[in-house]
Each structure stands twice: as structure tokens, then as C-alpha cells.
Amino acid sequence: MTTPLIEAVDLGKSYGGVVALRDVSTVVRGGEVTCVLGDNGAGKSTLIKILAGVHQHDTGELRIEGESVRFASPREALDRGIATVYQDLAVVPLMSVWRNFVLGSEPTRRYGPLRLLDRNRAREITRKALDDMGIDIRDLEQPVGTLSGGQRQCVAIARAVHYGAKVLILDEPTAALGVKQAGIVLRYVVQARDRGLGVVLITHNPHHAYPVGNRFLLLKRGAMLGAYDKSEIDVSELTRQMSGGAELEALQHELDRVVSP
Numbered sequence: 001m002t003t004p005l006i007e008a009v010d011l012g013k014s015y016g017g018v019v020a021l022r023d024v025s026t027v028v029r030g031g032e033v034t035c036v037l038g039d040n041g042a043g044k045s046t047l048i049k050i051l052a053g054v055h056q057h058d059t060g061e062l063r064i065e066g067e068s069v070r071f072a073s074p075r076e077a078l079d080r081g082i083a084t085v086y087q088d089l090a091v092v093p094l095m096s097v098w099r100n101f102v103l104g105s106e107p108t109r110r111y112g113p114l115r116l117l118d119r120n121r122a123r124e125i126t127r128k129a130l131d132d133m134g135i136d137i138r139d140l141e142q143p144v145g146t147l148s149g150g151q152r153q154c155v156a157i158a159r160a161v162h163y164g165a166k167v168l169i170l171d172e173p174t175a176a177l178g179v180k181q182a183g184i185v186l187r188y189v190v191q192a193r194d195r196g197l198g199v200v201l202i203t204h205n206p207h208h209a210y211p212v213g214n215r216f217l218l219l220k221r222g223a224m225l226g227a228y229d230k231s232e233i234d235v236s237e238l239t240r241q242m243s244g245g246a247e248l249e250a251l252q253h254e255l256d257r258v259v260s261p
């Protein structure tokens, strides 16, 4: 088998006295989706912040294409092809769609001794990249803040694909979305995967993870509750594990007692 894009081996991380992550391992391969599931505070964001260079791990090892690394900044992770789309999206809401799209990679043209933003070229790049992924946003002058949550996620995915990311990390891209919009975002997740990117998809929702995922990492209070390849688990078992299985059954029992006369 080829070397994974990312290998996390027994990663651990504390914030002061709070252990946010303990001995967590997973792999991310090109053309596959690794799903990270878990309840609030499970450590999902902490894990991806380590992969994205926002935080450093205290223990364990992070390997990128076989090489042991410790990113000092998000820029370093990005330079290794790891693009992250955060839930609160790092976009400038008042800037146009195209301006956001080329942010940090602006095409320029010479004007005497000056280099100026080539607006027309930037619009073309954005239009083509969105068209390539089948994303329909009519008005590129529209401020990004006026797009729907789903549209914003789609633009962010197209941007990562366009600028040549190898790994695309999505932190709860479907959390705030309705059923239809979530479906559309998941379709672009699949497109990114089919273009050979390794995708890390964080979600609370096993019904969003299961259809697109190749492997599932379940976290609970910073530790691994389980790790499964798709062939090893079905959606109902994944749901059961996510909801704490036995705990939920006990709660159901409790509720039945309270509700019934």
C-alpha cells in the first residue's frame, strides 16, 4: 500500500490541566474520506487543529507522507498541502465571492513599476473553478457574507481543490445546514475525494458520515472510543456507538418511567 498522506500515531494534547486528546491514532489516504465523530468536547477540533498546524501535539507522532513533523504554524501545514475549512469559515464577509476565492493567491498584472490585482483574471479563475465542480453561484460580486452556509462551504471546498490541496479538512461542514444543503455539501466532499484528495470530515451526524466515509474514528472525552473501516461497521452500529449505546438505552428507560403514569 502507498504511504498515507497523514498518519497520526498516539497523539496527545493538553490545554493547561485539561487533557483534550489522549493516544489518538488514525490515517488519511488520497482518494478516501476519514470521518471523525464524537460529541461536544470529544476532541475533534483539537485533533484537526494539530493536523492543521494551529496547535502542536504534546505526545505521539504526526507523519506527513511518511515524514515525522511538528507544524509551527498553519502556513507550514498549508505548504504541505493540508487545507482546512473551519466551521466559522475564515472568510471576509463583506468581500466579494471572487475576492475571497483568490485571497492570498491574487493574480497580478504589471502597471509600470507596480503590480496590481488583476480583477478580470481573478473573476475568471473563480468562475472556472466553481464551474469545474458544478457549483452554481450567479453573482461573483456578491459579498460572501450573503451566501448561504452551504454555498460558503462549497466555495471553500472548490478553493482548496483549485489551489492544489492534498488533504482537505472540514470541521463540521454540515452542522448548521438543512437536509438538502447538507446533501449538496456532501456531494462536493465526494468530488474532492474522487479527485484524489484525502478528506478529513468532522461531524456529529453518523448519517452524514456513513455514506461518504471510508473509515470512522470515534472520540469520546479525548480518547478513542473506536476506529473502524467501513466494512467493519454499519450505520446503525455507528449511530449506537455515537449516542453512547447503553447510556442512551438507560436514559430511554428513565424517560419511559417518568412519562408513563
Ligand SMILES: Nc1ncnc2c1ncn2[C@@H]1O[C@H](COP(=O)(O)OP(=O)(O)OP(=O)(O)O)[C@@H](O)[C@H]1O
Binding pocket: 015, 018, 019, 020, 038, 039, 040, 041, 042, 043, 044, 045, 046, 047
Ligand atoms: N484553547 C483551549 N483551551 C482550553 N481548553 C480547550 C481549548 N480548546 C479546547 N479545549 C477543551 O478541550 C476539550 C476538547 O475540545 P474540542 O474543541 O477539541 O472538542 P470538539 O470535539 O471539537 O467539540 P465540539 O463538538 O463542541 O466542537 C474540551 O474539554 C474543551 O473544553
Ligand SMILES: [Mg+2]
Binding pocket: 044, 045, 046
Ligand atoms: Mg469542535
